[in-house]
Amino acid sequence: MKGRFDPVRILPPIVAPIVALLISVLVSALVLTLGGHEVISTFQAMWEYGTRPGTINGILNKTVYYYLGAVAAAIGFRMGLFNIGIEGQYRLAVLLAGALGGASFTQGLPGPVRIVLMILAAMVVGAAWASIAGLLKVTRGVSEVISTIMLNFIAGGLFAWLLTTDLLGVRAPGSNSVTTPILEKDAWIPGILLIPGTNARFFGFGIIAALVGVGYWFMIERTRFGYDLRATGHSPSAAVASGVDAKRMVVVTMMLSGAVAGLIGLPELLGQTHAVAENVGGYGFTGIAIALLGRNHPIGMILGAMLWGALENSAQILDLNDIPRETVTIMQGTVVLAVVVAYELAARIGRRIQQKQVGESTGTAAVPPTPPTSPAKEEVA
Template structure:
């Protein structure tokens, strides 16, 4: 049974270490750490920053969930970056081309994005189960290929539309857009926020309430033991990668359907790589991933405020980097401490009496 320490202490230690290291960096540069961190926190109360943070966290959350599904099977799906970008361009092209009633149109675009992401993830999955190709290598290569595909498809000779100095897909009609939730002067919350919450709940339900989720985690722990129990390890690898790709395919949809309505070469990138850090910080748990996504989005959005007090905004990047580096170490430290405590508890429980009611360290011939 995993203790609360194993779940909560590692990310807290990682964040504390990141803040400490960043404070040292600030002091060396001649800045006041309390003033810097206070400025970042106050930024949340200004204008639309708070809602913008939640909107960005929605994107990070989906990326983190996509990575976490692979982690459950011990699969390192670095290809979330390429999968979501490929899915976004396909969804944008198809979404702008078809004509459907409002709700149906939006649902169709979401379905297309999920299927496109799954299809792109199927390539490394098939290579993994049929040829034993490492998913790390194949997904990294496919990330680069996705960039080339987007450049080809967005070209004005294909599906691109020239808008000033920018080239992007045709605009998705209003019937395919997903309106946000207006919050007055605070801004508008992405409508896809609620879809992301539903996906997170579905992920939790799958892992904790279904046989498939049990088999997924069992296969990740030991594929040999899972196969001995009747689980098809190759099928689980394929399924996990397809699910990961399907969720990855929706990473760009909050912005595509709720704000931009077009997709181009200049659209925001690197969400997939951020998802790896968010999944690590959240320990693959949907609630933990949500907190990690909020923290990452907060650091991204509040970093600009540091320039107001002549502090480099790269301090936020230092915090993010140290969190990634320390979270793995913190989990290992706490895990070992937890294991040692469990061994001591079992030792005390078994140390009192040995066979036949005699002390455990005493044999019939006398003391050892």
């Protein structure tokens, strides 16, 4: 039990994000001071605005987007893959899901069935788009970082081309905006009155996001596939030697990452706008940062997503006080950078302490006491 609760192993991952957050606050305070703004009053205004019931609800809704993006990125990270294409995957996925849900040939189906079809369609589209990068990597050796970045640009072009009145888009009378057809009310996922003191509702899709997090944890920690995934991420050559098909793992992992990425746009589609507009986007890259911030752990990513959502929502009060909201962007960037450095330093310090402890324990046990020299041997010497 001593090894399980060893503070040398447990405390560094807890202390590292706290230190990173403090560093970000100090850097932001310096930026505010250089800009001629009052530091204490600015942070106080952000805190007061961020703790209002309506703002808290907005933070939780942002958390749903960011958490799904973080899980999508974390699936790749656990195998050493960098899925930078989450943005493009979810934009295409939500567009085709919205078009399917609003299509005339699906209107005869019950609302819950259309919701399920939209969720499945989004996951299939995201997985299919991500699989391109996986196939390029295993067949041509193309880095998934490069291919997913390029696929983001292609997905953006396809999104703009498909969302036109000639294809999947419609224009409401008297409006200049093009969207997918508005979903019927029976295909909406109702919100939940979660926070007392406000009529704002928490996304009902948040329950599905929580289930995705549980499924991610179970897959990674409790299944043979998850073990193979982690083993391949730690050492591909050792995994291959143990019988793991590394190429297959790359493709399947990218598809799983893309499938989760396809869900990112659905909370807004099913719970708020009920149609896909041209301004969809922006959550994919943030999910990558939050996965780093939470160290790919399901609980850590929830906390990271909530922190990100809190900073983003609190930034709205800065505009009203004539303070550049870019201050929050500086805080977010500093948090990610500082937490990566802090985790690495904590890991190195922890390894050194453990090595020292092991060395001391084995040295004490391995070196027997020196026997006394007999008088006869002293005379021979």
